[in-house]
Amino acid sequence: DVQMTQSPSYLAASPGESVSISCKASKSINTYLAWYQEKPGKTNKLLIYSGSTLQSGTPSRFSGSGSGTDFTLTIRSLEPEDFAVYYCQQHNEYPYTFGAGTKLELK
Amino acid sequence: EVQLQQSGAELGKPGTSVKLSCKVSGYNIRSTYMHWVNQRPGKGLEWIGRIDPANGNTIYAEKFKSKATLTADTSSNTAYMQLSQLKSDDTAIYFCAMGGAELDYWGQGVMVTVSS
Numbered sequence: 527d528v529q530m531t532q533s534p535s536y537l538a539a540s541p542g543e544s545v546s547i548s549c550k551a552s553k554s555i556n557t558y559l560a561w562y563q564e565k566p567g568k569t570n571k572l573l574i575y576s577g578s579t580l581q582s583g584t585p586s587r588f589s590g591s592g593s594g595t596d597f598t599l600t601i602r603s604l605e606p607e608d609f610a611v612y613y614c615q616q617h618n619e620y621p622y623t624f625g626a627g628t629k630l631e632l633k
Numbered sequence: 634e635v636q637l638q639q640s641g642a643e644l645g646k647p648g649t650s651v652k653l654s655c656k657v658s659g660y661n662i663r664s665t666y667m668h669w670v671n672q673r674p675g676k677g678l679e680w681i682g683r684i685d686p687a688n689g690n691t692i693y694a695e696k697f698k699s700k701a702t703l704t705a706d707t708s709s710n711t712a713y714m715q716l717s718q719l720k721s722d723d724t725a726i727y728f729c730a731m732g733g734a735e736l737d738y739w740g741q742g743v744m745v746t747v748s749s
Contacts, residue, residue, distance in 0.1 A: 572737050
């Protein structure tokens, strides 16, 4: 199985700041990486797929980059609603696997 | 609007089975895959498997091959997952999700608690 290593586990930031979350795959997954947002009381939300393609409705302050084994989610100019848990997931091969998650907290 | 509505919380005894449902509205499940994912207490997300409702073809993560059985009823636009031989380790939140590869839409999750 492809192991996904996500870092950091916790990230504290303030509104208006920019943050980046890293996701590394144990082998090449081409560009087949998705990012999800988890918030209490809401269903998980797909933000980005295929590494850098924004899902419809995802604000443009979110961006994804990377290919092969190294990927990054960047959120520019944080909004209050962005404080949540973020997961990466490879969708290159079965079984799909997720990173352990990054909790983005308000500083 | 696409919505995935999952059945209510389950309490199962060790050794028994539970069957979870996931009813989709706003989209025909024959045109997508239905996935199941779990989240054990305090842990991250774990992909269980997926079904192609159009033909019933399934793919499972190895560790769930003897644990989970995925089915779908296209007439009611509903996906199901049966968990068998429950153990305390199966206590988790179980999510359904739909999508071809990435998981476009998710259900709200259902808590399954295994306890005698």
